[in-house]
Each structure stands twice: as structure tokens, then as C-alpha cells.
Amino acid sequence: MTKSTAIRTRLAPLWALLAACTLAPSLEVAAQKTEAKTTIVNGAVHTDIAGNLINAHGGGFLKVGEYYYWIGENRHDDVLVSCYRSKDLVNWELRGDLLTRQSNPELAKANIERPKVIYNEATKQFVMWMHYEIRTDYSYARAAVATSSDIEKPFTYLRSFRPFDNMSRDCNLFKDDDGTAYFISSTRENRDMNVYELTADYLDVKEKVLTLWPGSQREAPAVVKRGRYYFMLTSFCTGWDPNQAKYAFATSMRGPWSALKNVGSPMSFDTQPTYILPIQGAKTTSYLYVGDRWDPSQYFNSRYIFLPLTFANDTTMVMEWASKLSVDMKSGKLSAKATTPKQLRIKSKWTGAYLAPLRTAENGANAIGNYRLDYAKEDQRWVVEPTGKDFARIRHVPSGRYLDDQAALSDKNKDDGQVWKIVKQSDGWCKLVNKKSGKALSIERSRNKSDEKLFTTAFDEKYDQHYDKQGFLLAPAYE
Numbered sequence: 438m439t440k441s442t443a444i445r446t447r448l449a450p451l452w453a454l455l456a457a458c459t460l461a462p463s464l465e466v467a468a469q470k471t472e473a474k475t476t477i478v479n480g481a482v483h484t485d486i487a488g489n490l491i492n493a494h495g496g497g498f499l500k501v502g503e504y505y506y507w508i509g510e511n512r513h514d515d516v517l518v519s520c521y522r523s524k525d526l527v528n529w530e531l532r533g534d535l536l537t538r539q540s541n542p543e544l545a546k547a548n549i550e551r552p553k554v555i556y557n558e559a560t561k562q563f564v565m566w567m568h569y570e571i572r573t574d575y576s577y578a579r580a581a582v583a584t585s586s587d588i589e590k591p592f593t594y595l596r597s598f599r600p601f602d603n604m605s606r607d608c609n610l611f612k613d614d615d616g617t618a619y620f621i622s623s624t625r626e627n628r629d630m631n632v633y634e635l636t637a638d639y640l641d642v643k644e645k646v647l648t649l650w651p652g653s654q655r656e657a658p659a660v661v662k663r664g665r666y667y668f669m670l671t672s673f674c675t676g677w678d679p680n681q682a683k684y685a686f687a688t689s690m691r692g693p694w695s696a697l698k699n700v701g702s703p704m705s706f707d708t709q710p711t712y713i714l715p716i717q718g719a720k721t722t723s724y725l726y727v728g729d730r731w732d733p734s735q736y737f738n739s740r741y742i743f744l745p746l747t748f749a750n751d752t753t754m755v756m757e758w759a760s761k762l763s764v765d766m767k768s769g770k771l772s773a774k775a776t777t778p779k780q781l782r783i784k785s786k787w788t789g790a791y792l793a794p795l796r797t798a799e800n801g802a803n804a805i806g807n808y809r810l811d812y813a814k815e816d817q818r819w820v821v822e823p824t825g826k827d828f829a830r831i832r833h834v835p836s837g838r839y840l841d842d843q844a845a846l847s848d849k850n851k852d853d854g855q856v857w858k859i860v861k862q863s864d865g866w867c868k869l870v871n872k873k874s875g876k877a878l879s880i881e882r883s884r885n886k887s888d889e890k891l892f893t894t895a896f897d898e899k900y901d902q903h904y905d906k907q908g909f910l911l912a913p914a915y916e
Contacts, residue, residue, distance in 0.1 A: 473486075473527075473528050474527045474528055475527060475763065476527065476761045476762060476763050477526065477527055477743045477761065477762040477763075477764075478760070478761055479740075479742050479743060479744070479759060479760055479761070479762070479915075479916075480730075480740060480742070480760070480915065480916040481740070482740065483529075483740065483741050485521060485529045485530060485531050486528050486529065486530050487530075487531065489531065491507075491521060491529055491531075491741070492509070492510070492511035492512070492513060492516070492519050493507050493508065493509025493510065493511065493519060493521060493741075494509050494510045494711070494729050494731075494739060494741075495509055495510045495550050495551035495552070495711050495729060496508055496509025496510070496551075496552070496711055496712065496727070497509070497551075497552065497553035497554060497609070497610070497711070497712050498712055498714045498727070499554050499555065499556065499563075499588070501556070501588055503524055504522040504523065504524060505522065505523050505524070505526055505714075506520060506521070506522050506532075506554070506588055506589075507520070507521040507522070507523070507529060508520050508521075508535065508552055508553070508554050508565070508588075509552060509711075510549060510550060510551070510552065511534065512548075512736065512737075515537050515538040515539060516534045516536075516537050517534075517536040517537055517538065517540070517544060517547070517548075517549040518534065518535045518536040518549055518552045518565070518567070518592075519531065519533070519534050519535065520532045520533055520534070520535050520588065520589060522589070524766070525764065525766055526714075526716075526725075526743075526764050526766075527764070532589040533589060533590070533591070534591070535552075535565070535583075535585070535590075535591055535592045536549060536552075536565075536583060536591070536592055536594060537591075540583075540591065540592070540593075540594045541594035543594065543596075543597060544594060546571050546572055546573075547569055547570065547571060547572065547597075548569075548570045548571070548572050549567050549568070549569060549581070550567065550568040550570070550606075550607070551567060551568050551607055551608050551609065551657075551711065552565050552566070552567040553565065553566055553567070553608070553609055553610040553712075554588065554610075555610050555612045555618055555639065556588075556612075557618075557638060557639045558616065559616075559637065559638070560638050560639075561586060562584045562585065562586060562638075562639075563584065563585050563586070563587075563588045563592070564582065564583075564584050564618075564638075564639040564640065565582065565583040565584070565585075565592055566580060566581070566582055566608060566610050566620055567580070567581050567582075567583075567608070568580065568581075568605065568606050568607060568608050568622070569581035569597040577597075578599065578604035578605055578606050578624075579597040579598055579599055579605055580597065580598060580599070580600055580605040580608060580620065580622060581594070581595075581596065581597040581598075582594075582595045582596060582597075582640055582641075583595055584640070595640065600620070600622070600631070600633055600642040600645070601633075601642060601645055603624045603625070603631060603645070604623075604624045604625060604626065605622040605623070605624060605631075606622065606623045606624070606627060606656065607622065607623045607627075607656035607657050607658065608620065608621060608622035608623070608658070609621050609622075609658045609659055609660060609712070611660040611661075611662075611667075611690065613662070613690065614662070617634060617635075617690075618634070618635040618639050619632055619633060619634055619635065619646070619660075619690050620632075620633045620635055620642060621633075621658045621660060621669070622658075623655065623656040623658075623674075624648075627654055627655075627656055627674045628651065628652050628653070628654055629648050629649070629650070629651050629652070629653075629655075630648070630649040630650060630653075630655050630656075630658060630671065631645055631647075631648050631649075632645075632646040632647050632648075632649065632690060632691075633645050633646060634646050646690065646691050646692075647691065647692050649669075649685075649692075649694055650685075650697060653697070654673060654674040655671040655672070655673065655674070655683075655697075656671060656672055656673075656674050657670075657671055657672040657709045657710045657711065658670070658671050658710070659671075659710040659711060659712050659713045659726075659727075660690075660713065661713035661715060661724060663715075663722075663724065663748065664751060665688055665751070666686045666687070666688060666751055666752055667686065667687050667688070667689070667690055668684055668685070668686050668713070668754060669684060669685050669686075669687075669694070670682055670683070670684045670700070670710045670713060670726070670754075671683060671684075671697075671710065672705065672709045672710055675789060676733065677709075677731040677732075677733040678731075678733055678789055678810055679704040679705050679706075679707045679708060679709060679730075679731075679810075680703075680704065680705065680709075681699055681701075681702075681703050681704070681705060681864075681865075682699075682700050682701050682705040682708075682709075682710055682756070683697035683698060683699055683700065684697070684698055684700050684754050685697050685698065686752045686754075695752070698754075699864075700754050700755070700756045701744075701756040701757075702758070702865070702912075702913070702915075703864065703865040703866065703910055703912065704784075704910070704912050705728065705756075706728070706742060706744065706756075706758050706915045707730050707742075707812075707912075707914075707915055708728030708729060708730050708742045708744075709728055709729050709731060710726065710727075710728055711727050711728060711729050712727040713725070713726060713727070713746065714727055716764060716766070716769050716771070717769055718765065718766065718767055718768040718769020718770065719767055719768055719769065720768040720769055720770065721768065721769045721770060722769055723745065723764075723769050723770060723771045724745070724746040724747075725743050725744070725745065725746065725764075725771070726742075726743070726744040726745070726746045726756055727741065727742070727743055728741070728742045728744070729741065729742075730742050730812075732810075732811070732812050732813075733809055733810050733811070734809055734810065734811035734812075734813070734814075735811070735813065738812060738813060743759075743762055744756055744757070744758065744759050744762070744773075745757070745759060745762065745771045745773050757773075757775065758775050758915055759773035759774065759775050760774055760775055760776040760916075761773070761774045762774075776916075777913075778913035778914050778915055778916065779820065780818045780819065780820055780834055780913075780914045781818070781819055781820070781821065781911050781912055781913050781914055782810070782817050782818065782819065782912045782914055783819055783831075783909050783910070783911060783912070784810075784909065784910040784912050785807050785880055785908070785909060786866055786901075786903075786904060786905045786908030786909065786910065787880050787904055787905060787906045787908065788807055788880060790807035790808055790809055790810070791807060791808060791809070791810050791811075791817045792805055792806075792807050792817070792819070792891070792909075793805070793806060793807070793808050793814065793816040793817045794806070794816055794833065794836070794846060795890055796808070796816075803838075803845040803846045803847065804844070804845050804890040804891075805840065805844055805845060805846065805890060805891045806890050806891065807880065807891065815834065815835050816833075816835055818833075818834040818835065818914060819831055819832065819833055819834060819840075819911075820832045820834055821859075821911060824856055827858055827859050827860075827861075828856055828857065828858050828859070828872060829856070829857060829859060830849075830855050830856060830857070831857060831869075832849075833846055837849075839855045840855070840857070840878075841854045841855050841871075842854035842855075842871040842873050842874045842876070842893060843892075843893070844878060844890065844891040844892045844893050852873065853871075853872040853873040854871065854872075854873040854874070856871070856872040856873070857869045857870065857871055857872065857878075858870040858871075858872060859911070860896075862900050862902075862908070864902055865910065866905075866908050866909065866910045867908075867909060867910070867911060868896065868900070868905075868907045868908065868909070869907075869909055870896050871893060874893060875896060876893035876894055876895060876896060877893060877894060877895070877896040877897065877907045878891060878893055878907065878909065879891065879892060879893060879894040879906050879907045880892075880906055881906060894907075
């Protein structure tokens with residue numbers, strides 16, 4: 438299987454689920470007028486001031502007058518893109534739907550992702566760029582453009598196309614200080630990231646400026662300028678599963694750009710980037726990372742996460758977890774509170790799936806399998822109980838039982854078969870080596886096969902940073 442075929446194969450079931458989500462009933466929050474909120478609570482359901490679920494995934498932000506506008510995907514009924522506004526980034530008001538399936542015949546069967554809007558002072562138009570696909574077909578890989586003279590009114594859809602005949606998927610817009618606008622998008626089956634300069638009216642691509650990190654499979658770009666430096670955040674290409682976000686910097690959008698550097702946790706606090714929002718106040722300018730916490734098992738259970746971005750120096754970006762976040766709009770200062778997660782999920786580097794007791798009885802009631810990430814499933818939750826330096830017992834939360842040397846669950850005992858050495862790797866992942874047997878937890882199944890149990894095998898000191906059958910991530914359950 439070629440790499441491009443592998444990427445399409447990985448995306449195909451996700452796209453089928455996404456298409457189904459446009460027709461399926463959602464996990465709605467009962468609408469009721471809510472009192473004004475003062476803090477952003479990460480991991481919670483985000484509702485607007487009418488008590489309805491906010492639908493703005495893959496979204497972008499734009500400040501117009503005293504309001505911040507949040508424009509993003511809405512997959513309910515025939516809606517494609519919706520618009521919210523807020524003065525404080527906490528209390529959001531729905532202002533309307535900017536694009537629907539009725540906006541243009543080309544949108545009747547379309548899926549729209551990652552819409553972003555910038556304003557063109559010369560034409561006095563708000564210009565939206567987005568990723569265009571057909572609901573049941575992920576091969577279109579086009580950019581699309583729409584305009585409006587009023588950010589709160591429906592946009593006029595213009596067209597979809599491939600920039601200079603290049604594929605275009607995950608995307609973003611960036612408007613520089615001099616008014617020059619850039620379109621950034623994943624291309625070549627998500628292998629590469631292209632940067633384009635737009636025409637003066639922002640309605641077309643003028644020039645392909647450069648291709649970033651060829652073959653690195655980066656997506657979900659988000660760009661911000663701080664001082665002399667431009668920063669770009671991206672994620673790896675793993676469908677809707679979270680992964681390690683990386684950033685790069687440059688003194689010009691035209692480059693050269695630095696090498697990619699890790700930021701945040703190995704799973705980006707269970708998020709994928711969508712935007713970096715500067716908050717300019719009287720005393721300082723702060724920066725907010727905005728990410729989607731996609732739920733691969735239930736799209737409408739996906740959440741939004743807002744985290745502070747800080748800078749250790751001119752070129753070093755830092756992202757830390759915040760359970761709650763307050764924004765002082767006058768001063769521009771952010772106040773964050775973080776609660777350390779007590780529970781975690783265990784992710785296999787080989788399969789990309791998460792450990793849980795087998796959900797079928799044929800392989801034994803105590804055996805451990807691995808399943809697609811599902812935030813609603815309590816059976817994917819574990820607790821690590823240290824027993825000494827680098828050693829720990831691993832307790833399954835719902836059952837209260839412990840992972841043992843048979844790669845199964847058993848009641849707590851004093852046997853070393855329930856004790857594991859955590860052999861840490863440089864990228865934050867680890868290998869789990871049983872103290873009694875000296876064997877490592879492992880999985881051998883095909884990555885396309887589900888519901889097969891884990892086992893232990895001879896510990897292999899070699900480590901593959903991309904796919905390792907003995908590689909696991911003890912991923913905190915950030916909530």
C-alpha cells in the first residue's frame with residue numbers, strides 16, 4: 438500500500454461517519470436561557486446565551502468594532518457555516534447562518550470545513566475561504582470562496598477550485614500588517630503544506646509562495662504574528678484522533694521557516710489546532726490557542742478548548758493546560774487555573790487505539806483489547822499507582838482491577854505480575870515491561886482489525902517513533 442493510499446484509507450471511514458453525522462440526530466443540549474458566564478471552562482459543553490450548543494468547529498475569529506466574531510462549521514440540518522459574536526469571549530450570541538445548502542447549487546451536497554474570514558478594506562468585503570468536499574466523497578480536495586458586505590448576513594458563495602491545480606484540504610487564512618493575505622492549506626494527499634499569496638481583492642490565489650515540510654503530513658494550520666516573528670501551528674494527519682501539535686517560526690510568511698518543534702502535551706491536550714487569537718489590551722497582548730476536541734466516535738460530542746499561549750523568548754512557544762480561563766478584555770491579561778488529571782487513557786502507538794477490556798466475551802472476560810477513542814466510554818480510563826522509581830500498578834477505573842503479566846485484569850494482589858516498569862521514550866511515549874516476567878505489553882494485530890486482545894512478548898529496546906507494537910502513551914484525561 439502506498440503512503441497516499443494509506444492516507445485515503447485512514448480518512449475514508451471518518452468521512453463516511455462525518456457524512457452520516459449530517460443526517461443523524463445530534464447530542465443536543467436542552468436550550469434554556471443561561472446566566473452570563475465569567476470564565477471559559479474547558480472540557481465542558483459550550484452553549485450560547487440562549488442555552489443552545491455552539492456549532493462552530495474548525496472555526497476562525499475576527500474582531501469587528503467591539504465584538505469578536507466566531508465563524509465555524511455547523512453540520513446540523515442544511516446549515517454549513519454559522520456566526521456567533523461576543524464582547525468577552527465567554528458569552529456568545531448566535532447571529533445567523535452564513536452559508537447553507539440553499540446558498541448555491543454547488544453546496545447542495547457539499548461538506549464545508551474550517552471556514553475562515555478576513556476583511557478587505559479596499560473592496561469593503563468580508564471574504565471567506567474554506568475546505569470544500571462532497572458529503573460522500575473526500576477526493577474533491579478543493580478550496581472555496583464566499584463574500585459578504587456584512588459579517589452577520591448570509592455570504593454569497595462564489596466557487597470551489599484547486600489552487601494552481603493543487604489539492605486543498607485543511608486550511609487557514611492570515612492577513613499581514615500591510616494588508617497582504619495568505620491562504621495556507623494541506624495538499625498532495627495531506628503530505629505537504631502550501632502557502633499562497635492572495636490577489637488584492639482576496640478572491641483568488643496570486644502566487645504559490647512555498648511548500649512547507651514536504652512529506653511531513655501536516656494539517657490544521659493556524660498562524661499568528663508576534664513582534665517580528667510569524668508562528669504556525671499544525672497537527673499530524675491522524676484523522677479525528679489528537680496528536681502532537683508542532684510549531685515553526687519565521688521572520689516572513691515567505692520563509693525560511695524553522696524546523697517543527699513540539700508544543701503542549703503529546704496529544705495536544707486532546708485537541709487539534711483551529712486558530713490562534715490575539716487579545717490586545719491596554720497593558721499587554723495575550724494569545725489564545727483555540728482547538729477542537731474532536732470525538733471520533735460521535736461528532737456531535739466534540740468540544741472546544743481555549744488555552745493560553747505564552748512565549749519563553751522571541752521564538753519559543755509554550756502551551757499549558759488550563760481547566761478554566763478568564764480574560765480581562767481591557768488589560769489583555771489572561772488568568773488560568775489548571776487541575777491535574779488523575780485519570781488517563783492508554784494509547785497504542787501501533788494501532789492508534791486505546792486500551793479497554795474486550796467488549797466481546799470470546800477472548801476471555803478479563804482480556805484487554807484496544808478501541809477507537811471515545812470520550813463517553815468510561816472503560817478506556819485508567820489510573821497509574823506508583824510503587825517505586827519507574828514502577829507502578831495500572832488500575833482500570835470502572836472495574837477497580839489491575840493490569841497483570843497476562844495482559845489481563847485481575848484483582849489486586851501482592852504479586853509482581855501486577856507491577857510494570859515504565860520505560861520512557863524521548864517523545865513522551867513509553868514501553869510497559871512487567872516486573873515479574875520481564876516481558877513488554879504488546880499488540881500484533883493489523884491496524885484495520887478491531888477487538889483483538891493484547892499480550893506480552895520479549896522486551897525490545899529498539900523504538901520506532903511512528904509505529905511501535907510495544908509503544909504506549911499514558912495520556913492524561915484532560916477535562
